[in-house]
Structure formats: structure tokens, C-alpha cells
Amino acid sequence: MQIIFFLLAATALISGIMVVIQVNPVRSALFLVLNFFALAGIYLLANAQFIAAIQIIVYAGAIMVLFLFVIMLLNLRQPEEGGAQQHLGQKIFGATLAGGTAALVIYTISKIKLPPGKEMVEGFGTTEMVAKSLFTEYLLPFEATSILLLVAVVGAVILAKSRLD
């Protein structure tokens, strides 16, 4: 179990770094897909099968395809390597910020004393359980999210249509 977790975590971290340092946007996007797969694997290890499947269907299967779509349409030629400006100030600022955040997170996590874990509920992470808690305990946030999505859809249609007219 632990070996699998470390393999997945390493894959997630390395692919995450590759997303940022790749010059070519298409390759960046593909590394992000790899990252999603590693995350789905970690969800599986945590017994959340439904979330793992949804992670792949929604993020890797739909959203990233659209990303790739846009990148390919906008940027058909390979970017010239080394042509970018140096942006020294930005680099220093970004590195400091990232290092500070990492230090803060590591410090906080090492401080937390977790209480001993409880037995897992029967059927934890299955589709039935997720559905049950979504439609009983968390019904209001769930419906609010759907309204939010509906608003986003209407907004997107209006934006696209005003350009067509």
C-alpha cells in the first residue's frame, strides 16, 4: 500500500513540476493529465472510488481535452526556446513566495496532533454513500452549486452569442 502511495505521490509531484517548467504548452497540458491520473490513484488508495472515477471522467476526460483544444487552436507553432524575457524580479518573488508557503504548510502539519482514527463506515466512498450524503446532509450546498453552474452556462452562452450577432 505504502509503496503504491509513494509511487503515485512521486508521479504527481514530478508531473506537477513538469507542468510548470515545460516550454511547450501542449506538453504542459499532457503532464497535467498525468498529474490527474496520479491524484485519481491516490483517491483510490483512500477508498474513494467514486471520486477517483469522476476525477478522470471530468478533469482528465473533458476539461483537459478542452484545454488542449484551445492550446492547439491558438498556438499551432512550437514556441521558440530561450526567446522569453528573463523576468528576474518575478522569479525571485515567486520562489520566495513558494518557499514560504511550503515552509508554513510543513510547519503547521508537523504541529498538528491527530486524534486516533475511527473505524471506517461500511461502504465508505461508494457511489451510494456519496449520493446519500449529497442528497440528505449536503442538499443545500449541492443545489446551490447546480444553480451556480447554470448561471455560468447562461453567461457563457450570452458571451458567445453577443459576438455572433
Add this chain to the structure above:
Amino acid sequence: MNLPLLIGVMVVKILVVFVVFLTIIAYTVLMERKVLGFIQFRYGPNRVGPWGLLQPLADAIKLIFKEDFTPPAASKVLFIMAPMIVGLTAFLPLAVIPFADKILPDTIQIYGQTLDLTVASLNRGVIADINIGLLYVFAVASMGVYGAVIGGWASNNKYSLLGGLRLSAQMISYELAMGLAVIGVLMLAGTLSLVQIVEAQKNMWFIVYQPLGFLLFTIAAFAECARTPFDLIECENELVAGYQTEYSSMKWGLFMMGEYGHVVIASALITTLYLGGWQGPFLPPVVWFLLKTFAFIFLFIWVRGTFPRFRFDQLMYLGWKVLLPLSLVNILLTGLFMLYF
């Protein structure tokens, strides 16, 4: 409990299923050429072996020995990766599709040791009975589009790129209709496990309760496989061969295997979801499963031989304005019927 032996049994089972699947793909190609031949009053391939039965073997040998050319302007790694993805995603859904009820007894004796085969459903006619079976199929199938998109982009060819983009638009559009159409089945069966969905059809096939859902799912499956009448990604008069244009030799062969693999998987999936899977009287379950699956493969070929191709705007219209609302109506109707009848 004897772990190495159990894993051995598992590996043998997977290999048998895999080899049978590859053979089915090879003979689906031959079947398509034969049936298309008959539809057009031709003989189809009949030179290699009796009745052309060794044609798939000859084709494979020919493909392997052809020149494998990579265009100089192509992105090498991605160019090689694309056919791999297409091939892989065509094989992966096989893991959860149940092809028989019980294929082995509960316990067997190997080398004087008793093996309990009920572990990991080794004795059943399915490789992995997981409780998110259907979601797994959808997740894996949605990965197939990457093969085409990457292949189209990495070839560095306008026609390839356009073919890849068309396919991704098409697959995203029809995935929605497909996913919504199948919800009717989920409501009736109350489970995502394909094994349990088949068992829920013991008394009556779901096609009887879900005629609209079946129709929608079938149409969407044709579009997902990019088969006629939705094969716009490779319509010869516009895009040469779509994203496959620059590919040759066994890389192209993998694309072809992926395409026919998708046809076989789609047929097997429709059989499982709507036609009662391996259930049927008199004949053994595996035979029933293969019969239904091949009947559906025949439908795929029949449609290819007789239907004209859609235009791209018609394709999008059908997907978003016809199939999607109808599949929502299907969910509503299923819910109403389940509530009041």
C-alpha cells in the same frame, strides 16, 4: 490461501480474455470486409486461406513489415505515444465487462493444493467486478480522444490537426448524451457494477423498459467510435485520413486495432446494459454473450455499408439539440414510471 497460485490463475485468465479479444478484433475486420463486399455485390477478400479466413494474419504480417515512417517535422515522443494511447484505451474497458456467469468451480486442486477461486471473483466470467464498473468504462473511454488529438497535433499536418480537433469535439458532445442515456439503466438496476446490472436483467432485458435510452445510447456509441455515419474525422474527400494521415506500418495498425476494439467493446457494452448480457436459455452463457455482441457488430457494419455521412454542423445539431434533451426526457420518464407503476 495461496497468493502466487491465485495470481497465476488471474494472469492466465486475463491472457486468455486478451488473446480472444485480439482474435475477435482481427476477425471483425475480416467480417467487415466480407459483409461490405456482400452489400456491394462483391466477394470481399477470398484469396488467403479458405473463404479468405487467413486474411487477418496476412494483413498483420504486411503491416509489421511495412516501412515505419516518422515525418521529420513531427514531435517524436508524442507521435509514438498517440497510437499507444488509442490501443490501450480500446483494451482497458474489457476488464469490467462480464462475458459469462461462472466459468470455473468454486474450488480447484492444483499441485495437491486446494484453491479458493471465489477470491477476487476468479471463478466468474469477468476480470474485475468493481462497484464503479460503468464509471470506469466511461473514464477509460474518455481517454481515447487523447490518442487522436495528440496524434493529430504531433503529425504537424493541417489535415491531421483538423481531424483530431473534429474528433475531440465530437467525442465530448456525444459523451454527454451517452452518459445521460445510460442513467435510465442505472435507475432500474440500482448499481454501477456491470455484473449486477446483468443479473438485474434476469427476468426481462432492459431494452424493453428503456427503448428510448437504448436508441440514444446506440447512436451515441456510433459517434463515440467515430463510425459511419459519424466518421467525419477521416472523411477522405475533406481531410485525407484525418489524424491517421501521417501514420504508417504498425502504428497505423494500432489505430485500426483501436477503432475495431472500440466497436467490439461498444457492442459488448450495449449487450451488457440493454440486451441481458450473457443471459439466455439453452446455450452456455459465453455463447449467448458472443452471439449478441456479434449481432451488434454486424449492425455496425450494416450501417457503414448503407448510410451516408453527416455534415459536421448536422452532427453537432444532432448531438446537442436532439440527443441531449431526449436523454434528459428519458431520465424523467424512467423516474415517473418507476414511481407510479
